[in-house]
Amino acid sequence: MPLSGSRRPQRPTIGNSRQSTGGRALVVCALLSVALFTVSCRLGDEGPLALVRGGFQAATYPVRYLGATIAAPFQGLGNVVTNLTADQATLSELRQENDELRARNVALEExxxxxxxxQGLLDLRDANNLQSTAARIISGPSDSWSTTVTIDKGTSSGLTVGMPVTASSGVIGQIVACGPVTSTVRLITDENSSVSAMVQSSRAQGMLEGTVTGQVQLSLIRSGQQVAIGDVVVTSGLGGVFPKGLPLGEVTSVEETPGALYLDVTVEPFARAESSEEVLVITSLTEEQQATAEDIAAADAQETGAASSGDQQQDTTE
Structure with missing residues (x-):
């Protein structure tokens, strides 16, 4: 029997033992982690820990690579889904901005x-010292057979019938009717159009005339005068209507008929009304822009020579 008054020693409970053991293990792990971290920081990429870490990374590389390879398509698919489900309002706004930029670009090009x-008209005006008024073609020829255009200036701008009209590349015609704010221009391709002209290189003088077919002929060029394909034809200033030296066109063909007094010369105009928008109306001529006495004498001599040749041919025939 136990002695009276004595107490039996108590055994530690199982639960308390486990808690004590777990606490000690946790403390040991924490201390070990701190120690390893401290050693790793001091040794850097050298030492046994670095070798262990490198070995672990090498051993696990295939697994990590396989995981990344499998996940990559799903990441791309996520981007596609995100783009497809983008805010429709944002897409609409971007389309509108694109349309506005395109329209602005077209306007800038125009x-x-x-x-x-x-600038071409200004260069022509300055080069020839033209007294002129700028105008815009508001009604052009509807086809190649049309021979008149309408410009947006009239008598209120000081324009009158007979004034020459030129584009930057060359003469296009002459005013034949004037209203207060518009004028009608007869083109040089019209069969009733006639402009005093001359070959720029040889100074051979003639008349630039339109035809029913729309072609332009340089008439009254006497046989034997120097005219060749590619020669430039300009206004001669005779008659005091067109200033001297304005470009008209280029010779495209020269034919000489046996026994004929004059050559058949075809000219391609430099300016076409269907491709022109702005023009200059020449309002007056300076003295320098008119034909000189020498020009008039040369034209008279050319006409006299043609008449003499005609008389000789007639005498020979008789």
Whole structure:
């Protein structure tokens, strides 16, 4: 029997033993982690820990590579789904901005072309010292057979019938009717059009005339005068209507009929109304822009020579 008054020693419970063991293990792991971290920081990429870490990374590389390879398509698919489900309002806004930029670009190109054409007119005006008024063609020829155009200037701008009209590349015609704010221009391709002209190189003088077919002929060029394909034809200033030296066109064919007094010369105009938008109306001529006495004498001599040749041919025939 146990002695009276004595107490039996108590055994530690199983639960308390486990808690004590777990606590000690946790403390040991924490201390070990701190120690390993400290050693790793001091040794850097050298030492046994670095070798262990490198070996672990090498051993696990195939698994990590396989995982990344499998996940890559799903990441791309996620991007596609995100793009497909983008905010429709944002897409609509981007389309609108694109349309606005495209329209602005077209407008800028048109402004540049207009500036280039206007600069051409200014260059022509300055080079020839023209007294002129700028106008815009508001009603052009509907086809190659049309022979008149309408411009947006009239008597209120000081224009009158008979004034010459030129584009930057060359003469296009002459005013034949004037209203207060518009005028009708007869083109040089009209069969009733006639402009005093001369071959720039040889100074051979004639008349630039339109035809029913729309072709332009340089008439009254006497046989034997120097005219060749490619020669430039300009206004001669005779008659006091067109200033001297304005470009008209280029010779495209020269034919000489046996026994004929004059050559058949075809000219391609430099300016076409269907491709022109802005023009200059020449309002007056200076003395320098009119034909000189020498020009008039040369034209008279050319006409006299043609008449003499005709008389000789008639006498020979008789």
């Amino acid at each position: 402004d540049a072309r207009t500036a280039e054409r206007l």
